[in-house]
Amino acid sequence: MRLLEHGYSVHTTIRPDPEHKRDVSFLTSLPEASEKLQIFQADLSDPNSFEVAIKGCIGVFHVATPVDFENKEPEEMVVQRAIDGTLGILKACLNSMTVKRVVYTSSGAAVVFNDSDVDTMDESYWTDVEYVKALKSFAGPYFISKTLTEKRALEFADEHGFDLVTIIPSFINGPFICSKFPGSVHTSLAMVLGEQQKYGTLLNMSMVHVDDVARAHIFLFEHPHAKGRHICSSHTITIEKMSKFLSSKYPECPIPSLESLKEIEGSRLAGLSSKKLLDLGFKFKSGLDEMYDGAIQSCKEKGYL
Numbered sequence: 001m002r003l004l005e006h007g008y009s010v011h012t013t014i015r016p017d018p019e020h021k022r023d024v025s026f027l028t029s030l031p032e033a034s035e036k037l038q039i040f041q042a043d044l045s046d047p048n049s050f051e052v053a054i055k056g057c058i059g060v061f062h063v064a065t066p067v068d069f070e071n072k073e074p075e076e077m078v079v080q081r082a083i084d085g086t087l088g089i090l091k092a093c094l095n096s097m098t099v100k101r102v103v104y105t106s107s108g109a110a111v112v113f114n115d116s117d118v119d120t121m122d123e124s125y126w127t128d129v130e131y132v133k134a135l136k137s138f139a140g141p142y143f144i145s146k147t148l149t150e151k152r153a154l155e156f157a158d159e160h161g162f163d164l165v166t167i168i169p170s171f172i173n174g175p176f177i178c179s180k181f182p183g184s185v186h187t188s189l190a191m192v193l194g195e196q197q198k199y200g201t202l203l204n205m206s207m208v209h210v211d212d213v214a215r216a217h218i219f220l221f222e223h224p225h226a227k228g229r230h231i232c233s234s235h236t237i238t239i240e241k242m243s244k245f246l247s248s249k250y251p252e253c254p255i256p257s258l259e260s261l262k263e264i265e266g267s268r269l270a271g272l273s274s275k276k277l278l279d280l281g282f283k284f285k286s287g288l289d290e291m292y293d294g295a296i297q298s299c300k301e302k303g304y305l
């Protein structure tokens with residue numbers, strides 16, 4: 001949506017849908033879509049399937065990733081699919097002769113899970129795979145696949161003298177245009193929805209508005225000096241501050257008291273520094289108010305609240 005607004009012609013992909021059962025009207029109804037948006041079918045399980053969509057493009061935003069929080073598949077399979085799919089996309093970019101830069105969407109999950117005892121981490125920190133395995137988290141395969149895929153993408157770019165930058169968003173919050181309830185918005189709203197099993201994730205949460213993430217992708221694509229990894233995270237908030245903020249903002253919601261939060265177990269993750277992105281000239285435009293107001297508005301419109 002933001003690329004179309006910036007005047008770009010856009011190729012996007014959805015997973016194969018031969019019977020046209022998926023509702024993609026949230027894409028086809030975007031302003032300018034009839035003229036400037038083309039939808040292709042591709043799957044990370046078939047690494048060559050992105051070639052047609054990439055042909056003729058000047059830039060590629062590689063956002064898709066396998067997300068399996070129910071651990072339906074073994075970790076090795078999730079990780080291998082992510083790496084193979086990404087390498088397929090990067091090879092197609094290399095062969096296209098038109099792609100000038102790839103922006104690969106990584107995650108704070110590729111940074112924060114290690115035994116460094118610091119308050120804030122920057123791009124020099126990497127998640128440690130053995131550390132994640134010891135955590136035995138339901139999201140472990142996702143953390144590992146984001147870490148190893150980002151590393152492999154950066155190595156591929158080095159090996160082939162190829163222009164690839166990575167963007168590392170923290171928890172993405174804010175409004176959404178698809179009908180699905182995005183997982184990260186759902187978790188960010190755990191206190192508003194009273195979903196206590198998710199409170200452990202909120203102990204020290206780094207967050208960013210989806211519009212800032214979209215703008216940062218385009219900024220990094222266009223900036224002549226962008227290089228390597230870039231954290232994109234505007235706010236870090238403790239669960240105590242979140243409870244105060246949300247209860248004064250939405251007094252009608254059953255936000256838990258500070259006292260009850262003392263029982264919550266989990267680890268307080270380090271915050272994330274976006275200094276490198278800001279030093280390049282990027283500016284965040286949205287705060288926590290816009291994130292929560294936008295998320296709640298979309299939830300109401302789509303029947304989740």
Ligand SMILES: NC(=O)c1ccc[n+]([C@@H]2O[C@H](COP(=O)([O-])OP(=O)(O)OC[C@H]3O[C@@H](n4cnc5c(N)ncnc54)[C@H](OP(=O)(O)O)[C@@H]3O)[C@@H](O)[C@H]2O)c1
Nearest residue numbers: 015043044063064065066067105106107169170171172184
């Ligand atoms: N949300 C966050 O807080 C957050 C934070 C940091 C980084 N990120 C990164 O941002 C990106 C988007 O994440 P999201 O939060 O928007 O999650 P999401 O809603 O689950 O999006 C993942 C996307 O990848 C697609 N996908 C999954 N497996 C695929 C496959 N085998 N082949 C092709 N496409 C496949 C999904 O397609 P379907 O729609 O068909 O399932 C979906 O469109 C990911 O790279 C994620 O790691 C997200």
